Amino acid sequence: MEEIFDTIADEISRARSVAVFTGAGMSQESGIPTFRDAQTGLWARFRPEDLATLAAFLDDPPRVFAWYLQRLMSIRGVVPNDGHAAIASLDEIVESVDVITQNIDGLHARAGSASVFELHGSIERFRCVASGHAFPLDAVLELADGSDHVEPPACPACGALIRPGVVWFGEMLPEEAVAASWESAAKCDVMLVVGTAAQVFPAAELPSVAAAAGATIIEINPEPTRLSDWVGYRVPATAAMALPRLIDRLAPAGSS
Ligand code: BV8
Numbered sequence: 001m002e003e004i005f006d007t008i009a010d011e012i013s014r015a016r017s018v019a020v021f022t023g024a025g026m027s028q029e030s031g032i033p034t035f036r037d038a039q040t041g042l043w044a045r046f047r048p049e050d051l052a053t054l055a056a057f058l059d060d061p062p063r064v065f066a067w068y069l070q071r072l073m074s075i076r077g078v079v080p081n082d083g084h085a086a087i088a089s090l091d092e093i094v095e096s097v098d099v100i101t102q103n104i105d106g107l108h109a110r111a112g113s114a115s116v117f118e119l120h121g122s123i124e125r126f127r128c129v130a131s132g133h134a135f136p137l138d139a140v141l142e143l144a145d146g147s148d149h150v151e152p153p154a155c156p157a158c159g160a161l162i163r164p165g166v167v168w169f170g171e172m173l174p175e176e177a178v179a180a181s182w183e184s185a186a187k188c189d190v191m192l193v194v195g196t197a198a199q200v201f202p203a204a205e206l207p208s209v210a211a212a213a214g215a216t217i218i219e220i221n222p223e224p225t226r227l228s229d230w231v232g233y234r235v236p237a238t239a240a241m242a243l244p245r246l247i248d249r250l251a252p253a254g255s256s
Helices: 002-013 054-059 061-076 082-092 107-111 137-141 175-187 203-212 239-250
Strands: 017-022 096-101 116-118 121-128 162-166 190-194 216-220 233-235
Touching: 002 216, 002 233, 002 239, 017 082, 017 175, 017 203, 054 061, 061 121, 061 137, 061 162, 082 096, 082 107, 082 190, 082 239, 096 175, 116 175, 121 137, 175 203, 190 203, 203 216, 216 239
Parallel strands: 017 096, 017 190, 096 116, 190 216, 216 233
Antiparallel strands: 121 162
């Protein structure tokens, strides 16, 4: 496997622009369960449309709000892993680096990546379901009691329910993040695709957008995905194992 790291490092060293497209696998080694892992996956116990939709929230606000509170508390307890740190260090090596993430855990920004587009929002943001007014995270954290039912607070301005600032199934992705992500994918020389099964759309279209524009696609994932047959390079390894090995070749030890 060593030679593939040399080849990929050479591709990146010649790139002016790199896009890093990440999914739940990126945070798995930080201790956050992915969605599809059979045993620990968040969806192992229910179907996504059962909870991750506006309809589910309006149907049973305390149950859905409690699920996000539980996930928020678990994310508050973790830190970025060596994979997040390696991606952040690309900012010092490549002229232009954008991180396009499907993750809602905020770990790329906490690791220090300067340009992060959150296609599916953030679990650390909350807003009024009616007006979209932001609601303070601290006020939400005070409600966390680990239970399966937590009454969402009411918007102080209009009394409507406060909801998580994530993109639910059936909801449009944030316009700004979409525009920036599609632009980044269309202009990058290399796209690293890390830790995603590429099954959720429209985000999963991004590797094809980059490839159509002539980018080299590099997949880092211990398991094959629907992309694996056509990507330029496939590294059958985890994010926290593969990415630091790649960076070591790009910024030899002791370099500034
Ligand atoms: C939209 C936030 C359009 C919430 C998420 C039928 C009905 C309705 C909609 C649809 C439909 N059919 C298709 C759709 C579109 C739908 C969709 O794609 N559905 C899928 C299920 C088929 N998409 C949408 O609804 C989107 N909106 O289309 O709107 C529209 C049009 C008009 C008008 C209005 C709207 C919105 C999608 C966003 C949903 N929100 N998250 C929350 O988190 O609760 S999605 C959520 O799941 C994540 O954000 C992520 O995107 C996705 C999980 O995927 P992955 O990240 O890939 O994770 P997964 O577990 O699947 O895979 C992990 C991978 O990592 C694996 O490959 C594994 O091998 C690997 N791995 C594991 N460990 C490691 C590792 N890799 C590296 N290192 C490791 N250590």
